Amino acid sequence: MAEEFRFAWMVYSAGTLVLLLAGWWFMRNWSWAWLRWLILTVTAAALLAPTRWGEPDTPVMPVLPLFVYQTLFDQNGATPEVTASLVIASGGAAVLVILSGLGLVLIRRLRARRREREEDPYLNAR
Template identity: 60%
Template sequence: MTEDFQFAWMVYAASTLVMLLAGWWFMRNWRWSWVRQTLLLVAAAVLLAPAKTSVAESVAVPVLPLFVYQTLFEENGAAPEVTTNLIFASGGALAIMVVWGVVSLLMRFRRDRRRRFDEDPYFNEQ
């Protein structure tokens, strides 16, 4: 990758991280923190994941901006590999958050159940 593209990637990544931090800051008081975390993780995945193109010596370009550019300005629309990269980046982020959400719900359920049992020794839910 040439020096110009490295500098462009650094600027793009830094501005994307600043935008994600600003999103986290403004959404920090939401009651459902898992929604905030899911939105920010999906946004980070589609904005920072590089697209794999069919050209052998092409420069890595972020998935979402490339998808939008190809959809709007190219005759045939977005290339299939760019669309696939976008789907897998967002789907992977959503899958990670689903697993995290299920585990945290189970842990919270067990913690509440243990707390109720400690408060009431006659509590038995079988």
């Protein structure tokens, strides 16, 4: 990757990180933490997922800005490769957050049941 694109990726990644931290800061008092994490993770995946378009030797670009650019300024709209990359990155991030959320709910439920069994005087009287 050329030096200019490496520097551009560093600036873009830092700006995205600042944007995500600001989003987390303003949403930190939400009662639904899972929704906050879902929004932030899907946004991060859409903004930071790399993709190539056109020639194989073209530099890697972030998928969401490239999708918006192609949608607005190309005559044929966004290419299928870029659209698929955006859908896969966003969907994968959403699935990751949903699965981790389900895992946490399962672990909390198991801990609550174990605590109930330990505190039950009838089960502990044996």
